[in-house]
Amino acid sequence: MAQDPVAATNNPPADSANNGTAALSDPDADRVLSLLKEAPPHLLRLIDRGKVRWSFDDRPLKEARKQGLTKFQYEVGHRAQFRYRWLASSGSQYRLAASIAYQKLSFEMKHEIILSEFFSAQGAWKSRLLLHEFDHICISTDPRVASIAEDLFFGRERLEVVVDAEGYQQQVQKKIEEEILEKFEERKAAFGKMLQEAYDRLDALSQHGLQPIEDRKKLFSELFSHEFLKAIEGFPLDRIDEKSLEFSPAVEMHYEPFFVP
């Protein structure tokens, strides 16, 4: 069976983003260009890695009572193939064990940074506000996030399925497909919840970017750790390989430029 790539979003789908300059009206495109021209190289890399697009719109900011906002969006595409065998059954229901292989078609993280209509590109890269939005991007482009997605959405698993004895042959395919879809929806929701939790922790510690974070290394290393995931209700930690959660020196360096002296 095949499943189309499914988009999981916490906001409306982004337009195609190309260094954040595509699909913007002209005044915004000019503003983005002047922003990018002055951007430090390590942040340009993050813009690229996070497929960042930019918006200048006061309405969502007012709603969220924020001066800047970063939204993440993720897309997961997989194809599930399965085999099954019958288990010992009794009564009016039959049980079967399905072995499922999820083949990866795609995984992509995208972001939208929303700033005020009155935002000026001049001196922007010294503003704590803008750097705070990049802390958000930093979190969701963390290599551990991609590894967690690999473990969560792809690979193999075994599911037990129950069908009614009457007309069981007609139900098998549909039942297994329903189980697969249900798992997929659960995992997408858990993944979104995990990212939101990490964003919220950053916001709480930094008062939405108004305060410098005292121990940045501590914050970033604790995100996506075993303890962090365990505290998220309903997160399927059993699918995650501990190796995926290792905070490697390379990852740490990834955050180095953001240390506030």
Ligand SMILES: [Zn+2]
């Ligand atoms: Zn924030």
